[in-house]
Amino acid sequence: MNSRQPIPVVVLAGFLGSGKTTVLNHLLAGRGGTRIGVVVNDFGSIEVDAMSVAGQVGDSMVSLGGGCLCCAVDGSELDAYLEKLSAPAHRIDVIVIEASGLAEPQEMIRMLMASENPAVRYGGMVEVVDAAEFDATRARHPETDRHLAVADLVVLNKTDRVDAHERTRIETELAALCAPGTPVVGADHGRIDPELLFDRRPWTETRGQLSFEDLLAEADGHDRCTHAHAAYESTEFSSEQALSPRRFIDFLDRRPAGLYRIKGFVWFGVPGHEERYEIQAVGRFLRFAPQPWGRGETRRTQLVLIGSGTDGEGLVRELEACREESPQDANPDSMWGVLRYVDRPPQDEGDAPGPDTSETPLTY
Secondary structure (H helix, E strand, O other): OOOOOOEEEEEEEOOOOOOHHHHHHHHHHOOEOOOEEEEEOOOOOOOHHHHHHHHHHHHHEEEOOOOOHHHOOOOHHHHHHHHHHOOHHHOOOEEEEEOOOOOOHHHHHHHHHHOOOOOEEEEEEEEEEEOOOHHHHHHHOOOHHHHHHOOOEEEEEOHHHOOHHHHHHHHHHHHHHOOOOOOEEEOOOOOOOHHHOOOOEOOOOOOOOOOHHHHHHHHHOOOOOHHHHOOOEEEEEEEOOOEOHHHHHHHHHOOOOOEEEEEEEEEOOEOOEOOEEEEEEEOOEEEEEEEOOOOOOOOOEEEEEEEOOOOHHHHHHHHHOOEOOOHHHOOHHHHHHHHOOEOOOOOOOOOOOOOOOOOOOOOO
16 A cells, blocks of 8 residues: 555444444455554453454554543544554555444544544544344443444444344434434444445465465355345446536435445546545545546546445436536536545645645555
């Protein structure tokens, strides 16, 4: 990974017993060739969670024992760990913070957003909920509602322990507690497709001593995540005609709750903004990153949309309606909706971010 590109940091939160570590272990097992850095924030002096994942990430894991990460008021301790993981030598693609079951996600998000480390960026918050203990958890921890309100994606875990009627009731309550449009992904035993959170690098076999990925692939016939991926639908959209930034942002604002992930590149072609815009959406979390076109590269939009219960043909029709026949005549102010979701303030004069001259980053 190009060290000049910021590494996304995803917060994995949820109360004690919700299944965060199980979800994390599943993500690690299905990561393919993607390099994941892990920060395990255990509560207490015996770091059980850290021990359970240590064998899968090696030196790319650090642990904050003895209390909640959110107790580090100035965030300096977190910054130190993120600086270690983001060192170029580790070649990390994505960092996952498994928060203590007693942590305050809002404070964690605040610390990440306030971080001055240019090598990392906030990548969204995933809240894991125990379906079997949903009511009991809310009774014990009234702050559950507050945590759900700031989640970008909710994983309703242990769905195998409730019947269809109970699951529907919980999903209805979650829809009321979460921000509008927040997706809720059902899972049992923490099995969600890693593609919902980050892009997997192609897995390649090694020669000689088998790596951890080699052993997993050998044991599972190179098909460990097929069962999880089967629960989702993938829709692709491509257009060599530029998209209207205003209509595209309107499409994103209206995207259905079952649409969990959007990734790819968008061409707007608006004067002053002719570069391509990488888009990453995980649940409600949305980010654009302007990048230069490669020499001789065709100007086009290429998107992949991953969800469950979505109308793929309908999504394509909505995206086709975003096409703009004369982008060169568009008012540059039409880009403001997109620029709100660009990580860094403009570096050049004017309002537009300057083109990034580095290589295309690996996405999460």
